[in-house]
Amino acid sequence: MPDHPQKAFPITGRWRAIGHGLAPWVVPVALLFFWQWASSAGWLPSRFLPSPRAVVKSFLDLSASGELWTHVRVSTERAFSGFAIGGVLGLVLGLLTGSFRWVETLLDTTLQMIRNIPALALIPLVILWFGIDESAKLFLVALGVFFPVYINTFHGIQSVDRGLLEMGRTYGLSGWRLYREIILPGALPSILVGVRFALGFMWVMLIVAETISARSGIGYMTMNAREFMQTDVMVVGILLYALLGKMADLLAKGMERYWLRWHPAYQTSR
């Protein structure tokens, strides 16, 4: 354990801040050293798990040849195209069912029933319908994104503060203006929760889709490496997925921070 600067030596706030910043990294770094040591000592056969050094080297080689970036680009494009399709559909349908009673009556029960089918259970059918080409992956990603966005949009619209709606109407708002000034902003926190879940699902679905079959992308790179027992490349692929997932999460957080800056939870200084 590192000595906690706060207690050990109360010097300047700067040291304290650095200590606080470093503390969470102590365990991962220690694990990394242990892993490297276990590999070097021959405890961990490289066909089982490569050493961290080998992973870094493999990463550098792959990115120098440009191969890595092609795969990352293909996977990212896939993820966000699927996200765009599923997200827009979920948003539009959620807005419609949330805003119009008759659309809700017409569609919501059906959608809730479909939601109960695990998306991954559809894979055999999806392969049957789309084969194993690009559209199958887009479909799976879009499906994974659709439901979190749809449900949270619907719920967000339904739970807009009725008092504020009442107020808006008595202050002369109606139709589109009421929608823009009160209903949409009121539903936004919930919609963004949906988007954040959706971004998580997006990567899960993409990984599954690319692992089943692909001719490019991170999943292809990883599965291809498996055939040649290149465990270092496999670990690079896995870490890339983790990194991209983290970036998608940061993106979602950034959107929340910007769009919900009025919200007490996001108010830092002013």
Add this chain to the structure above:
Amino acid sequence: MATILNPELVAPPQSRPARGVSVLLEDVSIALGGRTVLKNFHVEIAAGEFVAIVGRSGCGKSTLLRSIIGLETPQAGRIAVGESVDRNGKPDIRIMFQDSRLLPWKRILPNVTLGLATSFIPEAKRVLDQVGLADRARDWPATLSGGQRQRVALARALVHDPALLLLDEPLGALDALTRIEMQQLIEAVWTNRGFTAVLVTHDVAEAITLADRVVLIEGGRVALDEVVNMPRPRTRGSAKFAALEEKILSRVLNVAQRNIEGRPFLETRSRDAQ
């Protein structure tokens, strides 16, 4: 808040502009959730009049205001607002709700100009200054105190220049000093613009300070309808003021007393007292 001392505001014009509309509630009955709140409630308010509604908590004051603006529909009776003054069908009514109901995702100034054209921004800034919050125009509502939010809601209602203004305990969360300043502001704006005002308050002195008439609601009906015949601006010091306050308060207490004596579990105590 210096604007309140603005001579233009303090000295009212000789005759008020005829902006207001009349309000008529004819034998109105309203039940909410199966409980009768207003029962054959009858009140007439003249155009431009300032009426204060007082009464104990839960007697139906908010319900009365909500029914005037059409948020509650009476089961029986008739509500008419401004039969003669008919601007595009509906007269302009604005209500300041008991809870301030600011839009949390709009900064203070856009909250005040809600539903208005951008040409109203200077006026909104002026009114914000009058409620003492000019420096908070760019803040989020979440950063304001309860009393400050109330003042923003008051500013929002005043900017609209309605023909009928309904105020539901607009000053409930304010300290005594700010309260007096806001009362002066409401009175000055009412005097200058000439709208009809209905003010709900739990403070009898506030009702007497501001209103032409004080209406007491009790048991869903008008229990007392007192004309306040005193020159403005009114001060609490005068004997007439004190007498009227005493009269209304004792009436409220009387009814309360009767309620207490009517309760079975207090019977022994009231018998002892006799």
